[in-house]
Amino acid sequence: MTDKLLKAVEHPSDVFLRPGRIPHIWCPGCSLGSVTNVIIEAIKQSGIDSKKISIISGIGCTGRAAGYLNFDSFHTTHGRAIPFAIGLSVTDPERKVIVISGDGDLASIGGNHLIHGARRNADITVICVNNFQYGMTGGQVGPTSYEGQFQTTAPYGNVEHPFDLPGLAYSCGATFVARWTALDVRRMKETIIEAILHKGFSFVEILGSCPTTYGRRNQLREGLEILENFRKRTVLKHGADPTKTEISKDGPIIVGKFVEIKDKSTLTDNLLKVQRIAKATKARGL
Amino acid sequence: MSETIQKEEDRTVLTGEYFTTGNLAAAEGALAAGCKFFGGYPITPSSEIAEHMSYRLPQVGGHFLQFEDEIASIVSILGASWGGWKSMTATSGPGYSLMLENIGLGIMTETPCVIVNVQRGGPSTGLPTLVGQQDIQQTRWGSHGDYEVIALAPNSVQECFDLTIVAFNYAEKYRLPVTLLMDETLGHMSEKLIIPTKDEIKVINRKKPKDDPSIHLPYKADDDLVPPMATAGEGYRVMTTGLTHDERGYPVLNAETQEKLIRRLIDKIRKNKDDIILLEEYKLEDAEIALISFGISARASKGAIELARKKGIKVGLLRLITIWPFADEQIEKLAEQVGNIFVVEINAGQVTREVQRAVKGKAEVHGVFKYGGAIHTPEEILSEIERRIK
Numbered sequence: 090m091t092d093k094l095l096k097a098v099e100h101p102s103d104v105f106l107r108p109g110r111i112p113h114i115w116c117p118g119c120s121l122g123s124v125t126n127v128i129i130e131a132i133k134q135s136g137i138d139s140k141k142i143s144i145i146s147g148i149g150c151t152g153r154a155a156g157y158l159n160f161d162s163f164h165t166t167h168g169r170a171i172p173f174a175i176g177l178s179v180t181d182p183e184r185k186v187i188v189i190s191g192d193g194d195l196a197s198i199g200g201n202h203l204i205h206g207a208r209r210n211a212d213i214t215v216i217c218v219n220n221f222q223y224g225m226t227g228g229q230v231g232p233t234s235y236e237g238q239f240q241t242t243a244p245y246g247n248v249e250h251p252f253d254l255p256g257l258a259y260s261c262g263a264t265f266v267a268r269w270t271a272l273d274v275r276r277m278k279e280t281i282i283e284a285i286l287h288k289g290f291s292f293v294e295i296l297g298s299c300p301t302t303y304g305r306r307n308q309l310r311e312g313l314e315i316l317e318n319f320r321k322r323t324v325l326k327h328g329a330d331p332t333k334t335e336i337s338k339d340g341p342i343i344v345g346k347f348v349e350i351k352d353k354s355t356l357t358d359n360l361l362k363v364q365r366i367a368k369a370t371k372a373r374g375l
Numbered sequence: 376m377s378e379t380i381q382k383e384e385d386r387t388v389l390t391g392e393y394f395t396t397g398n399l400a401a402a403e404g405a406l407a408a409g410c411k412f413f414g415g416y417p418i419t420p421s422s423e424i425a426e427h428m429s430y431r432l433p434q435v436g437g438h439f440l441q442f443e444d445e446i447a448s449i450v451s452i453l454g455a456s457w458g459g460w461k462s463m464t465a466t467s468g469p470g471y472s473l474m475l476e477n478i479g480l481g482i483m484t485e486t487p488c489v490i491v492n493v494q495r496g497g498p499s500t501g502l503p504t505l506v507g508q509q510d511i512q513q514t515r516w517g518s519h520g521d522y523e524v525i526a527l528a529p530n531s532v533q534e535c536f537d538l539t540i541v542a543f544n545y546a547e548k549y550r551l552p553v554t555l556l557m558d559e560t561l562g563h564m565s566e567k568l569i570i571p572t573k574d575e576i577k578v579i580n581r582k583k584p585k586d587d588p589s590i591h592l593p594y595k596a597d598d599d600l601v602p603p604m605a606t607a608g609e610g611y612r613v614m615t616t617g618l619t620h621d622e623r624g625y626p627v628l629n630a631e632t633q634e635k636l637i638r639r640l641i642d643k644i645r646k647n648k649d650d651i652i653l654l655e656e657y658k659l660e661d662a663e664i665a666l667i668s669f670g671i672s673a674r675a676s677k678g679a680i681e682l683a684r685k686k687g688i689k690v691g692l693l694r695l696i697t698i699w700p701f702a703d704e705q706i707e708k709l710a711e712q713v714g715n716i717f718v719v720e721i722n723a724g725q726v727t728r729e730v731q732r733a734v735k736g737k738a739e740v741h742g743v744f745k746y747g748g749a750i751h752t753p754e755e756i757l758s759e760i761e762r763r764i765k
Contacts, residue, residue, distance in 0.1 A: 107614065110625065143607045145454075156616060156626060161607040163457065164616035164626075165450065166480050172447035176414060176454025176462070179438050181608060184458070205443040360438045367433030375395050375403065375427075 118312025120271030168199030228302030265291035404539030414451035479518035496747025662691030678753030
């Protein structure tokens with residue numbers, strides 16, 4: 090029977106996916122598959138030795154990405170990917186640590202770590218796929234849900250205001266800040282390459298499509314409808330002031346590379362500097 | 376200018392004799408064990424450990440980071456451990472409470488690291504500057520799920536140094552977070568500390584895989600039930616998750632995989648109990664009454680034994696150096712020798728209930744409790760013995 094089956098054509102990204110882990114758990118219409126593929130392409134094209142790459146995720150739909158990628162990968166607890174990444178990154182200044190997680194994970198339960206990671210200018214890349222709510226748990230309202238958004242815990246519409254993630258990261262000290270929608274795969278890839286090669290805290294927000302638990306409650310039944318909605322509302326504006334990029338229900342979605350600061354010392358730089366000072370001190374003893 | 380390159384002085388082991396505190400001794404013990412990363416958050420009465428590590432780690436090529444909270448602290452040391460560095464944090468009860476979820480992550484992902492808990496009186500903010508021994512059961516059961524832990528309780532400044540090294544050795548050998556259960560009195564009191572030479576210190580490092588990365592199974596255990604540990608950057612494409620996982624490290628969410636994994640995580644400690652359990656027997660040979668104690672309370676207990684013996688009451692002490700796993704068999708044996716066991720502890724009976732379980736009805740078990748804020752006096756312990764034994 091099996092010898093009659095056609096041999097599957099190998100996908101060029103297969104080597105970067107863990108054998109036996111595909112198919113993934115993501116729903117039809119979800120953009121996480123294509124975003125993951127873009128991340129793989131970006132890592133490939135960055136020229137970095139794959140041994141030097143570590144992928145860290147928290148919990149949630151996006152948090153499953155680490156488990157599919159065939160690098161050193163760590164699926165941690167809810168919200169805690171960033172401190173894990175910092176602990177791992179400082180043990181080797183050449184290590185490239187990439188956090189891939191969702192908006193609920195990074196901006197709500199892990200919000201404290203996001204702002205302090207940015208403040209430290211820790212030498213890590215954070216890719217946040219924002220689907221405006223909690224997908225894995227069934228569509229509860231989250232810190233990126235816009236006012237009036239319908240979710241399972243906001244049956245009358247969200248009563249809160251959302252975080253603008255690029256603005257948050259920038260105001261806390263991130264030295265590379267960008268946003269794309271899941272539709273902007275080519276620009277997203279170029280940005281992720283730059284973010285990975287950036288020295289310091291780089292933050293890339295990807296607006297994703299979640300038809301299952303977001304779209305169908307908000308008149309966007311299909312994944313394509315969400316992407317089409319993004320396309321209509323997208324305004325490309327490199328260098329935009331990230332404190333003026335908030336997303337509303339129907340307003341423009343500003344995308345682009347907003348911030349790139351190259352002359353700020355990173356956490357790793359400063360730790361190594363402290364080592365040089367400490368080693369030169371003659372004092373010893375308790 | 377001389378052409379000779381000065382060899383960098385090795386400052387990891389500060390061999391010598393000192394008069395210092397338990398907190399500093401624990402920090403130096405960590406360095407002697409090879410600790411290179413400390414992630415922490417200030418909390419009384421443990422902060423001196425963080426302060427000392429911030430001064431010492433950069434001298435030996437390590438890093439100190441103060442985090443935004445205890446959750447980040449514990450997670451950061453898990454990350455550093457996967458980077459191949461021995462790592463540690465220090466805290467007190469409230470901080471330990473915050474760490475518990477991720478201590479569970481450390482247990483599930485089998486990540487070696489050490490947590491020092493300099494206990495104070497609780498619950499809640501309780502007695503920040505005063506002694507307590509109230510985190511015994513929290514250490515054992517605080518994180519959700521089923522698992523075994525290792526916890527050690529020093530009772531002198533010297534043991535704060537020595538047992539921190541043992542804690543690192545157990546963490547590396549059995550691949551789990553190990554807790555050092557200190558207390559405020561030990562942390563802050565000063566006495567003699569002897570730091571031996573580097574050669575005299577036994578240091579255990581984690582087993583490394585020897586197989587080819589292409590066929591490597593990161594969670595396939597050896598006969599001792601502990602898998603060798605590859606770290607990031609070695610080409611093994613490490614895969615870890617807090618989800619229930621198979622030998623490949625892949626999440627497999629079913630009852631069979633859960634049973635196989637959890638059984639092994641429990642058994643790797645239970646089946647190696649004899650290697651892990653450390654006890655001190657003091658004047659037990661002829662004892663008719665036994666005290667069981669640990670940490671600072673064991674010192675007061677020894678004082679009570681001197682007083683009792685002057686009065687002709689034959690009392691001895693079993694000191695638990697290893698609190699978890701619990702010394703069930705040794706305590707049952709002791710119960711067969713003595714009719715009465717008094718458990719001296721600064722809490723409302725957290726070790727007493729374990730002793731009651733372990734003696735299997737073979738001896739009377741009495742608790743001698745203080746609720747935090749002060750250590751027992753030998754007289755208090757003696758009067759409790761006299762009150763109960765007539």
